[in-house]
Amino acid sequence: MLAIPASSAGKKIIIDTDPGTDDAMALMLALNSPELDVRAITVVPGNVTAQQGLENALRMISLANRCDIPVAAGAQHPLFQKLITAEFWHGKNGLANIELPPSKCKVDSRFGPDLIIEMVHAAPHEITLVPIGPLTNIALALEKDPTIVPLVKEVIIMGGSITGGNVNASAEANIYNDPEAAQIVFQAGWPLTMVGLDVGDKTLFSKKYLDQLGQTHGPMNDFIYKVAHFLIDLSAQFGSNGAPMYDPLAIGVAIDASLVKAPLMHVDVESRGEFTRGETVANRHGTVERNVLHGDRYIIEGVDKVEPNAKVCVDVDADRFLQLFVSRLRGK
Ligand code: BDR
Numbered sequence: 261m262l263a264i265p266a267s268s269a270g271k272k273i274i275i276d277t278d279p280g281t282d283d284a285m286a287l288m289l290a291l292n293s294p295e296l297d298v299r300a301i302t303v304v305p306g307n308v309t310a311q312q313g314l315e316n317a318l319r320m321i322s323l324a325n326r327c328d329i330p331v332a333a334g335a336q337h338p339l340f341q342k343l344i345t346a347e348f349w350h351g352k353n354g355l356a357n358i359e360l361p362p363s364k365c366k367v368d369s370r371f372g373p374d375l376i377i378e379m380v381h382a383a384p385h386e387i388t389l390v391p392i393g394p395l396t397n398i399a400l401a402l403e404k405d406p407t408i409v410p411l412v413k414e415v416i417i418m419g420g421s422i423t424g425g426n427v428n429a430s431a432e433a434n435i436y437n438d439p440e441a442a443q444i445v446f447q448a449g450w451p452l453t454m455v456g457l458d459v460g461d462k463t464l465f466s467k468k469y470l471d472q473l474g475q476t477h478g479p480m481n482d483f484i485y486k487v488a489h490f491l492i493d494l495s496a497q498f499g500s501n502g503a504p505m506y507d508p509l510a511i512g513v514a515i516d517a518s519l520v521k522a523p524l525m526h527v528d529v530e531s532r533g534e535f536t537r538g539e540t541v542a543n544r545h546g547t548v549e550r551n552v553l554h555g556d557r558y559i560i561e562g563v564d565k566v567e568p569n570a571k572v573c574v575d576v577d578a579d580r581f582l583q584l585f586v587s588r589l590r591g592k
């Protein structure tokens with residue numbers, strides 16, 4: 261059984277990631293925030309292949325001088341569909357084409373989902389999972405050991421949207437890239453917060469914040485400056501004056517949940533719709549009509565309650581979050 265040092269301070273989190281430019285920003289925020297104790301990083305394919313993602317995660321923890329954090333490989337592909345990678349958005353190496361030095365850190369030999377299971381059992385009710393990529397690894401952990409559900413403190417997901425997608429009209433990328441895994445994770449019955457695309461779109465890292473980060477220096481500060489610069493330039497090509505901080509916001513919520521407004525809702529993941537596969541379908545009012553068959557027609561006889569399964573972020577104090585982000589990276 262894995263021992264977790266009793267001396268560690270901060271909320272214990274495991275980040276499951278597909279690094280990824282905004283994943284890089286999220287990791288660096290987490291590693292520089294005293295409220296959080298990053299116990300492990302597990303890698304999932306998404307923005308880049310599993311192999312490239314692992315390489316990127318290792319290089320980043322090396323940059324942060326945190327070889328003590330286990331970094332484990334996980335799934336090689338989504339549960340039931342082909343992998344879709346996003347070098348188009350993240351650069352050909354997934355890290356804005358920035359070449360970090362080779363990692364001093366070594367990969368942990370355990371399989372990511374197994375590492376999650378092991379750590380949750382070693383620290384019952386203490387581990388918060390923060391998946392910021394497709395939900396394949398988390399679903400595999402759940403399928404292998406459903407007893408982790410009541411032992412996980414909380415799950416804070418970057419993914420989904422209740423107002424349309426970025427892949428297409430309906431689906432957000434992390435959910436679209438493994439809808440079956442996402443449905444397993446949303447229905448597991450654990451405390452779950454959805455930090456979706458629509459709330460992330462309110463957190464634009466604009467030139468104002470970039471300039472603040474440009475005034476100070478350090479290996480992580482300078483790396484994130486370059487990543488943010490790449491993202492701001494990319495956003496400008498699509499008519500936006502800043503880069504949405506999707507993955508960093510999930511870390512922000514782990515640091516301080518008061519940054520967001522997140523009412524309870526019941527969320528299902530659509531897996532069959534012709535135009536809506538991968539959509540997170542949220543019931544805002546908590547009820548469904550009860551339609552009962554009478555002869556050749558259904559008659560509505562009342563409404564049935566549906567239990568919420570997620571806190572869905574609908575608003576964010578964007579400036580407070582972006583200031584927090586900059587303050588944590590300045591000079592690091
Ligand atoms: C999500 O998809 C990825 O491209 C980002 O890293 C983020 O996790 C946004 O839809």
Ligand code: CA
Pocket residue numbers: 277278279280282283307392393507
């Ligand atoms: Ca991501």
